[in-house]
Amino acid sequence: xxxxxxxxxxxxxxxxxxxxxxxxxxxxxxxxxxxxxxxxxxxxxxxxxxxxxxxxxxxxxxxxxxxxxxxxxxxxxxxxxxxxxxxxxxxxxxxxxxxxxxxxxxxxxxxxxxxxxxxxxxxxxxxxxxxxxxxxxxxxxxxxxxxxxxxxxxxxxxxxxxxxxxxxxxxxxxxxxxxxxxxxxxxxxxxxxxxxxxxxxxxxxxxxxxxxxxxxxxxxxxxxxxxxxxxxxxxxxxxxxxxxxxxxxxxxxxxxxxxxxxxxxxxxxxxxxxxxxxxxxxxxxxxxxxxxxxxxxxxxxxxxxxxxxxxxxxxxxxxxxxxxxxxxxxxxxxxxxxxxxxxxxxxxxxxxxxxxxxxxxxxxxxxxxxxxxxxxxxxxxxxxxxxxxxxxxxxxxxxxxxxxxxxxxxxxxxxxxx
Amino acid sequence: xxxxxxxxxxxxxxxxxxxxxxxxxxxxxxxxxxxxxxxxxxxxxxxxxxxxxxxxxxxxxxxxxxxxxxxxxxxxxxxxxxxxxxxxxxxxxxxxxxxxxxxxxxxxxxxxxxxxxxxxxxxxxxxxxxxxxxxxxxxxxxxxxxxxxxxxxxxxxxxxxxxxxxxxxxxxxxxxxxxxxxxxxxxxxxxxxxxxxxxxxxxxxxxxxxxxxxxxxxxxxxxxxxxxxxxxxxxxxxxxxxxxxxxxxxxxxxxxxxxxxxxxxxxxxxxxxxxxxxxxxxxxxxxxxxxxxxxxxxxxxxxxxxxxxxxxxxxxxxxxxxxxxxxxxxxxxxxxxxxxxxxxxxxxxxxxxxxxxxxxxxxxxxxxxxxxxxxxxxxxxxxxxxxxxxxxxxxxxxxxxxxxxxxxxxxxxxxxxxxxxxxxxxxxxxxxxxxxxxxxxxxxxxxxxxxxxxxxx
Numbered sequence: 001x002x003x004x005x006x007x008x009x010x011x012x013x014x015x016x017x018x019x020x021x022x023x024x025x026x027x028x029x030x031x032x033x034x035x036x037x038x039x040x041x042x043x044x045x046x047x048x049x050x051x052x053x054x055x056x057x058x059x060x061x062x063x064x065x066x067x068x069x070x071x072x073x074x075x076x077x078x079x080x081x082x083x084x085x086x087x088x089x090x091x092x093x094x095x096x097x098x099x100x101x102x103x104x105x106x107x108x109x110x111x112x113x114x115x116x117x118x119x120x121x122x123x124x125x126x127x128x129x130x131x132x133x134x135x136x137x138x139x140x141x142x143x144x145x146x147x148x149x150x151x152x153x154x155x156x157x158x159x160x161x162x163x164x165x166x167x168x169x170x171x172x173x174x175x176x177x178x179x180x181x182x183x184x185x186x187x188x189x190x191x192x193x194x195x196x197x198x199x200x201x202x203x204x205x206x207x208x209x210x211x212x213x214x215x216x217x218x219x220x221x222x223x224x225x226x227x228x229x230x231x232x233x234x235x236x237x238x239x240x241x242x243x244x245x246x247x248x249x250x251x252x253x254x255x256x257x258x259x260x261x262x263x264x265x266x267x268x269x270x271x272x273x274x275x276x277x278x279x280x281x282x283x284x285x286x287x288x289x290x291x292x293x294x295x296x297x298x299x300x301x302x303x304x305x306x307x308x309x310x311x312x313x314x315x316x317x318x319x320x321x322x323x324x325x326x327x328x329x330x331x332x333x334x335x336x337x338x339x340x341x342x343x344x345x346x347x348x349x350x351x352x353x354x355x356x357x358x359x360x361x362x363x364x365x366x367x368x369x370x371x372x373x374x375x376x377x378x379x380x381x382x383x384x385x386x387x388x389x390x391x392x393x394x395x396x397x398x399x400x401x402x403x404x405x406x407x408x409x410x411x412x413x414x415x416x417x418x
Numbered sequence: 419x420x421x422x423x424x425x426x427x428x429x430x431x432x433x434x435x436x437x438x439x440x441x442x443x444x445x446x447x448x449x450x451x452x453x454x455x456x457x458x459x460x461x462x463x464x465x466x467x468x469x470x471x472x473x474x475x476x477x478x479x480x481x482x483x484x485x486x487x488x489x490x491x492x493x494x495x496x497x498x499x500x501x502x503x504x505x506x507x508x509x510x511x512x513x514x515x516x517x518x519x520x521x522x523x524x525x526x527x528x529x530x531x532x533x534x535x536x537x538x539x540x541x542x543x544x545x546x547x548x549x550x551x552x553x554x555x556x557x558x559x560x561x562x563x564x565x566x567x568x569x570x571x572x573x574x575x576x577x578x579x580x581x582x583x584x585x586x587x588x589x590x591x592x593x594x595x596x597x598x599x600x601x602x603x604x605x606x607x608x609x610x611x612x613x614x615x616x617x618x619x620x621x622x623x624x625x626x627x628x629x630x631x632x633x634x635x636x637x638x639x640x641x642x643x644x645x646x647x648x649x650x651x652x653x654x655x656x657x658x659x660x661x662x663x664x665x666x667x668x669x670x671x672x673x674x675x676x677x678x679x680x681x682x683x684x685x686x687x688x689x690x691x692x693x694x695x696x697x698x699x700x701x702x703x704x705x706x707x708x709x710x711x712x713x714x715x716x717x718x719x720x721x722x723x724x725x726x727x728x729x730x731x732x733x734x735x736x737x738x739x740x741x742x743x744x745x746x747x748x749x750x751x752x753x754x755x756x757x758x759x760x761x762x763x764x765x766x767x768x769x770x771x772x773x774x775x776x777x778x779x780x781x782x783x784x785x786x787x788x789x790x791x792x793x794x795x796x797x798x799x800x801x802x803x804x805x806x807x808x809x810x811x812x813x814x815x816x817x818x819x820x821x822x823x824x825x826x827x828x829x830x831x832x833x834x835x836x837x838x839x840x841x842x843x844x845x846x847x848x849x850x851x852x853x854x855x856x857x858x859x860x861x862x863x864x865x866x867x868x869x870x871x872x873x874x875x
Contacts, residue, residue, distance in 0.1 A: 030679055031672070031675045034684060035686075037682070039683075069680075210668075211668075211671035211672060211675060212669055273705070273707070
C-alpha cells in the first residue's frame with residue numbers, strides 16, 4: 001500500500017451533479033498519478049467499479065485509464081460487489097501482485113447518486129426490442145397497440161434489495177430493533193464521526209490523500225459542530241413506531257465521489273523511492289442468507305471477521321485500529337454487539353467464546369462514512385488509504401477493515417505496518 | 419493574435435493598422451522571436467570586438483565556437499541581396515582602464531549598431547568595477563553601465579536587447595551559459611541588465627553533456643507551479659531534462675496534477691505559508707528524491723490596497739507567502755543538507771520590489787525582501803557550492819495582469835524598451851539559465867525580466 005487519492009465526497013445533486021462516474025474516476029486517477037509521478041507509465045492494471053452505472057460505462061475502468069495520464073497500455077477491468085467493490089478490487093490487485101503476475105496496480109471505485117442511470121419503463125423496453133425483431137409492417141403496427149401512457153414513466157434505480165423489495169434502511173431497521181441498538185448510541189457514533197473527521201482535516205491528514213475538485217476541498221457532508229444533542233432532534237426515516245431510531249443523521253447520506261489506492265511489490269516501490277505505508281496481510285469475504293430473515297442484511301462481516309482472525313491466529317483485540325464502514329451507526333453498533341454476544345458467537349459463529357469488546361478509542365479514529373458520505377464503490381479505497389496512512393504515522397501496527405454490502409455480503413481485511 | 423492578447427500589437431503590427439500607425443507616429447511594438455526547439459544558439463553571424471588589454475575576448479570566442487556560432491572580426495560586405503546584417507555584437511571592454519579609453523567603445527558601436535538585425539543581441543563584457551586595479555579603471559568600467567543601458571533603449575524598437583556582463587578575475591571560464599542565454603532567443607524579454615559572473619568565491623561550472631538538456635538527472639522543486647509563471651517554469655525546467663516536483667496549495671490540486679502529469683513530474687499539495695510546511699517539504703524531498711538541485715521560489719500572491727486602507731490580514735498574508743515561507747523553506751533545506759552539491763536557488767522577485775508600486779506596499783516589501791534574501795544567502799550558499807539568484811519580472815501577461823483595468827494595463831505594457839508585455843516563458847527561460855549547473859559562476863544577481871521597463875533601474 002503506497003498511498004491513495006480521492007476527491008472530496010459531494011452530496012447528491014450537489015457540486016458533482018453533472019460530472020458522472022467516468023470523470024470523477026479519471027480525476028481521482030490523475031491526482032494519484034501526479035502524486036507518485038506515474039505519468040506515461042504502464043501499470044499492471046486498474047481494477048475499479050461503480051454500483052450505479054450507465055450501460056454506456058460498461059468499460060468504466062478502461063475508459064478511465066484511456067482518459068488519464070497513465071500509459072494506454074495499462075489494462076483495466078470493472079468490479080461490482082455493491083459497497084464492497086472498492087475493497088474487493090483492492091484484493092484483486094493485491095493478490096496479483098502477491099502472485100507475481102503484476103508489479104503495481106491501482107484499485108478502488110466511484111459512484112454517483114446524482115447522475116442516475118435512468119432506464120425506460122420495462123414494458124416499453126420489451127416493446128421496442130420486439131419492434132426491432134419484427135420484420136413485417138403489419139406485425140409492427142400490431143405491436144404499437146401495446147403502447148400505454150404509463151410507459152412514459154422511467155425506471156429510477158432504487159436502493160432496494162431485488163428479492164425483498166425493501167430498502168437497505170428498512171432492512172437495517174429490522175436489525176436495529178432485533179439487536180436493541182439505542183437512539184442515543186447511534187447519535188453518539190454519528191457525532192463522533194463528524195468530530196474526528198473535522199479534526200483530521202484540521203491537522204492536514206488528508207493533504208496527501210485527497211485532491212480538491214470542482215470547488216470542494218472537504219467532504220461536503222462534514223458537519224464539524226455536530227453533537228448528539230443536535231442529532232437527537234432529527235425525525236426517524238427508517239422503521240416504524242416508537243422503536244424507530246434511525247435518522248438522516250445516523251444513516252449515511254447519498255453522495256458522489258471516487259477513491260483509489262496504489263499497490264505495488266516491494267521491489268517496484270523501492271526502485272521509485274516510494275516508501276510503503278502498510279501491507280495488505282489477508283482478507284476474507286462472507287455472505288449471509290438475509291432473504292429468509294435468518295441473518296441481518298448487513299451482518300455478513302460478523303461472519304467474515306472470525307474466519308479471518310482464526311486463519312491468522314489473532315484475537316479481536318490484537319489491533320491498533322479498526323475501520324468499520326458506517327453504513328448506518330446502528331450497523332456499527334450491531335457488529336460490535338454481536339461480537340460481544342455469547343449466544344450469537346456460540347450459535348451462529350460456532351465459537352467457544354465471544355470475540356469480545358474492542359477499544360472504542362481505536363475505532364474510526366479519523367471519522368468514517370457517516371461524516372464523509374458513502375459513494376458506494378468509493379468507500380473501500382477511502383478506508384484502505386486512511387488506515388494505511390494511520391499505520392504509517394504510528395510507525396508500526398495492525399488494522400482491521402470491515403465493510404458490509406448490499407445483497408448480504410461483506411468484505412474484511414487486515415493491514416499491517418512496520 | 420499573440421499569445422498574450424496584446425491587441426494593440428496585432429493591430430499596428432501589420433496591414434492597414436501598420437500604415438495608419440506609422441502615419442500617426444504610434445509606437446509599433448516589434449514582434450519578438452522566442453526560442454523554439456531546434457533553433458540554433460545564435461540566429462546569425464556574431465561580430466566580436468575588444469578594447470586593447472582585455473581578457474574576455476578569447477573566452478567569448480571559445481564560447482561562440484562551442485555554440486557553433488559564426489564569429490567575425492569585421493562586418494561582412496552586403497552581397498547578393500544579403501544586406502550583411504549581424505545577429506549579435508559582442509564587445510570585450512574589460513581592457514578599458516580610463517575614461518579617455520571609453521572612446522574605444524564608441525568607435526566599435528557607433529558604426530555597427532545599424533548593422534544589427536531585428537531581434538539582435540548586444541553583449542558587453544567587462545570587469546567588476548570593485549575589482550579594478552586603479553580608481554581610473556573602476557570609473558571607466560562603471561561608465562559602461564550607462565552606455566549599455568542606453569544602447570538597450572535605442573535598439574529596443576527593433577526587438578533587440580543589450581546587456582552588460584561583468585566577469586570577475588578568474589571567472590573567464592564561467593561565461594558560456596550566460597552568453598548562450600543572452601545571445602539566444604531565450605532572452606527575448608531581458609534587456610538593459612547587468613549580470614555578474616565569476617565573482618570572488620563563485621561556484622564551479624559543470625558543462626552539461628547536452629546544452630539543450632542541461633538539467634538531465636537533476637531534481638527541481640517549483641512552488642506555485644499550478645499556473646501562470648510557475649507552470650511555465652516547471653514546463654521549461656522539465657524540457658531541459660529536470661525531474662520537477664510541482665508544489666502548490668491544495669485548492670489548486672487539479673491544475674497542479676495536470677501540470678505535473680503533462681511534464682512527467684510529481685505533485686505535492688502544500689500550503690507553504692503554514693508553519694509546518696517547510697518541515698513537510700523537507701520530509702517529502704528526503705523521502706522521495708534525496709535532494710533538490712534546483713529550488714525555485716515562485717509562489718506569490720497579491721492583496722493590493724493603498725497602505726492607509728490595507729487590512730492587517732492583507733499585509734500578513736502577502737509577507738507570509740511571498741517572503742517568510744521562502745526564508746523558512748530555504749533554511750530548512752540548507753540545514754538538513756537536502757540541497758545537492760552544485761545546486762541552484764532562484765527566487766522570483768518583481769520590478770515592483772525594486773521600484774515600489776502604488777497599492778502594493780505589502781507586495782513590494784515582500785519582493786524587495788526576496789532581493790535581500792538573495793544577497794544575504796549568497797555567501798552561505800557559496801559555502802555549500804550552491805548559487806542563489808533572483809529574477810524580477812516586469813509586466814508579464816498572465817491572468818493577474820489580464821484582470822487589471824485597461825488603462826493601467828496598457829501603460830504597464832508600453833513603458834519598456836520593447837513596448838510590450840512579456841510572456842511567462844520569458845521568466846521561465848531566465849530561471850532555466852540560472853538553474854543550469856553550467857551557471858555555477860552566476861550568483862547573487864537580480865536579473866529583471868522586464869523588457870527594460872522604465873521604472874527603477
